[in-house]
């Protein structure tokens with residue numbers, strides 16, 4: 297086959313659209329399922345209040361990011377199923393990732409943030425930022441279906457009470473706040489609030505998928521790619537090996553599983569070109585394993601390095617502000633303290649959609665944490681380890697603490713210490729924004745080509761060196777647009 301793409305998240309979806317539009321038959325191999333069939337309740341995805349097997353990837357118990365309430369474990373037993381959200385454990389961190397056709401777009405908060413230009417230039421100096429900000433970021437925003445909230449509606453609707461009170465407390469303490477675009481259709485959300493359509497964002501649906509309203513990749517890039525008639529998707533297929541084929545091209549081995557995770561069959565195909573789009577963790581794991589096992593032994597030593605967690609740390613405040621029983625699951629506002637050179641912070645004002653008043657103000661802080669980690673193949677276990685240590689999260693906590701200490705002090709509020717463990721204030725042992733592991737212009741050339749292997753490309757979040765200062769999917773998409781345009785023009789004509 298001419299082109300095989302491993303994974304169907306942002307990088308994979310952009311690659312699929314641009315390859316198929318160029319007339320190239322393209323095959324996506326995706327380990328998760330195609331989320332098109334409703335369950336017995338008539339819904340494709342389950343909500344956060346009543347998680348079932350559809351919530352998590354092959355687990356018998358949920359592993360919620362906010363795993364405790366009032367100090368007691370809040371996780372529930374579920375049936376083992378190929379659910380939408382994976383929490384993948386390494387020694388000192390858990391990495392949350394979407395599983396299914398659409399990758400992370402199925403489970404994320406939809407926050408569509410273009411990074412600050414100066415920081416983008418600092419992080420990716422080899423990329424022409426004029427081109428990014430004039431061409432590829434706008435192209436990505438259009439392709440993703442990004443829209444903005446009606447600010448007058450935001451000021452009055454019950455479902456953003458939580459964001460308004462967090463904004464007030466931040467502003468009172470001298471911090472700026474900003475509206476954040478989203479790929480959730482805000483017009484649909486307005487109709488939800490008016491009880492005119494079935495509820496999704498207003499029905500505690502987010503991290504296990506949204507049944508309505510969200511423009512996930514299966515509705516945007518992947519739908520457009522499918523419309524060319526040149527796209528094939530093999531869902532519930534996990535790529536396990538990529539090696540140079542003797543007659544040219546690459547031999548790709550994969551395992552097909554059923555929805556309980558059992559192996560159905562193993563398959564081997566040959567592809568002229570392979571695009572790695574399995575996400576920062578998935579791509580890094582595959583490439584590091586293939587190098588160690590001698591299948592792609594000439595990959596550069598930089599493959600597997602430069603991984604970071606985008607400075608992620610979660611925290612919650614407790615006070616007397618009513619945050620609302622009805623909360624939109626789609627964040628629409630952030631606290632922007634990135635200009636603070638003592639410790640930049642961009643904090644998403646996150647919902648806590650419990651369906652009842654909780655007085656909880658929740659935040660996902662993105663900080664400028666300089667620490668990085670590496671993936672390595674463990675020949676004893678046959679698995680890939682990630683060297684991230686718990687202590688490496690400390691700079692993120694220090695930066696976030698400066699902001700939230702100041703907010704608490706001004707508001708007379710305190711941290712909640714019952715949500716991430718017993719007497720544990722910081723949600724510092726998990727990540728929503730894994731980045732890096734196959735960094736642009738280090739592990740690849742300046743367009744994602746893997747050196748020494750004609751026809752192997754990396755197109756996903758592993759290209760971004762560990763930090764981008766905002767929620768990352770717009771950057772991943774725009775970089776994929778830039779790189780695919782170059783690759784199609786120069787390698788595929």
Ligand code: FAD
Nearest residue numbers: 303305306307327399400404405407535575578757768769
């Ligand atoms: P992914 O989207 O992770 O796609 C990789 C795909 O490859 C997956 O579908 C996976 O199943 C598949 N795959 C992996 N390994 C294999 C294999 N061996 N064989 C076959 N298939 C494989 N970002 C934002 O910008 N805004 C947000 O509001 C936001 N909220 C988030 C909330 C949550 C709960 C989570 C988990 C993430 C959130 N993110 C958010 C992060 C965002 O979703 C990711 O940065 C983004 O999805 C990464 O894109 P990607 O293309 O690198 O990989």
